[in-house]
Amino acid sequence: MPKLSVIVPCYFNEDNIPVTVRELIANESRFPLGIEFEYVFVDDGSRDQTLQALLTARRQYPDRIQVVELVGNVGSYNAIVAGMAQASGDCMAIITADMQDPPELMVQMYQYWQQGFKLVIGNRQDRQETGLSKRMSQLFHWLMKHMALRNIPDGGFDFVFFDRQVRDEIVRMQERNSNIFYLMVWLGYSYVNIPYVRRKREIGKSRWTLQKKLKLFIDSLLSFSFSPIRAISVVGLLLGVTALLYGVYVIGLRVFAPQGPAGWTTLMVVVLFVSAFQMIALGIIGEYVWRGMDAARSRPLYVVKQVYDASNHSEK
Template identity: 55%
Template sequence: MPKISVIIPCYYNEQNIPITSRELIENEKLFPTDATFEYVMVDDGSRDNTLVELKRFQQSYPDKVKIVKLAGNVGAHYAVLAGMKYATGDCCTVIAADLQDPPELILKMYVYWLKGIKLIMANRQDRKDPLLQKVFSKTYHYLIRKLAIKSIPPGGFDFVLFDSRLKDEVVKMNEKNTNTLYLLPWIGYEHVSIPYTRRKRQVGRSRWTLSKKIKLFIDTFVSFSFFPIRAISVMGLVLGIISLLYGLFILVAKLSGMIAVEGWAAIMVVVLLVSSFQFLALGVIGEYLWRTLDETRNRPAYVVEELYPSCAEDVAETDKAEYTDLQEVRLPQREEKSLDTGSKI
């Protein structure tokens, strides 16, 4: 029987979880009877009652729901990575906890997977979001498609279904400061994209701040494209040629008596322009160097504070080494917290 792992990163989603869980369970009725589901709920360091709501969901469906509680907020992409680590399905899908992505689309993606397609991306044709958010999203994905990953659909994606083989490859990559989901098309397997319209958020507010969007933009560019470094090289070459030609012009003009070399203002403009470019170039190079340093330090990508496995799992199997190849750390587990099954976590 095919098993579908539904990975859901959660951050301050206490209001969304009851609605989301009901819709996901209801959505199972659309699938063939031989399909089974596993819900990997990743609490990304929420400080509200998100974990409480997740536990209620697990109590209602103990054989389907597992909870990964991260110690701190590491961002949605690391939360997805943690979910991939603990997903055991034959295929996996990632969907937002606010359910702006329609869960009924999972069935259509699942049908493609049964046909042998390893990666199915839900391509946002339109989104019922504020205008500024739409503009940022379209600009971001246009630049990424143009300069970095040409295989992603025009509207980008973060709602996706993929084979467990791709999941294993992403987990093995052990890569930080990147767009985790965009590693999937980068691997190179055959893929398809399905157009859809993203729904308007009904409950709560988005925690996807401008600073997080800018960081994702920089991370994606630096991880998947050599364009920033190449642009610096080209700009340096262009400025060098212009400087050489202008210097020759000044020299010839002076020797021929056409001008008296003064031009203090022009010199200052050139100096400021070149200095600004140098600082910009140093900043871009610094981004690459910092990421190289961050990789070599081998710090954990995330820290698992608590793991609440489903009843269908062997608890002893999930309680393995504290350090893994994924750069994950498991915190010492507290004895007073236990599952309904009696197994202490």
């Protein structure tokens, strides 16, 4: 029977860990007999008691739970790559530590994997959350679907089940400043999409700040779309045509109405508009250049401080 590795990134989740572990272990009974389970929890530089809670859980289930302690906070997606690199399963799943995604859905995902699908996506058909956070998430995924990757499911996703072959490709690529879930779709494997309603968070407070959400949107858009650069070209062309027409108008005004108004206000508006566009264009180009430089430096996505596995204190 195959081995299933469940990767769980953790950041300030000390109160979630006991509940998360309990639900994941209980979920094993829903799978066919004989499957081997492995849980890879990655502590992404938490400064609370998350690591201690994970080590306590590992002492309860030493044959199932591995804990990867990173030196510092590198972001959820890089922490996931660290967990993927450590995982040894034939198939793998990624789930958040706050249990907003239903672990029982992994059973259906596993069945699709057995049918030969390399990637199974659980996408958020709806969310129990309300307010601005829900609206921003919907807008983010709508923009990504229409501007970058048209083959991603509606509603967004970060709950996936995939084959070891997909894992090998993601770990090999070491993509930085990107979206690891969109990267799985970008690889081109046929996938199955399972819609579900995401639960409201019951324990703890989300550390997914507005700043992090904006960075994720910029990273995702620039990683999978040339739309920003194309938009600069289109707007530049339109401004060029407008400038030409305005030049013809000014010349005509000079020839046929030499005593007409000087047009200082109009001139200032045009100068300010063009200057603003140039600064925005430079900013977008700078984002691309910085990402190219960041990739060229080849710095590691993460640094592992210690791995707590079957040997208890194996350092890697």
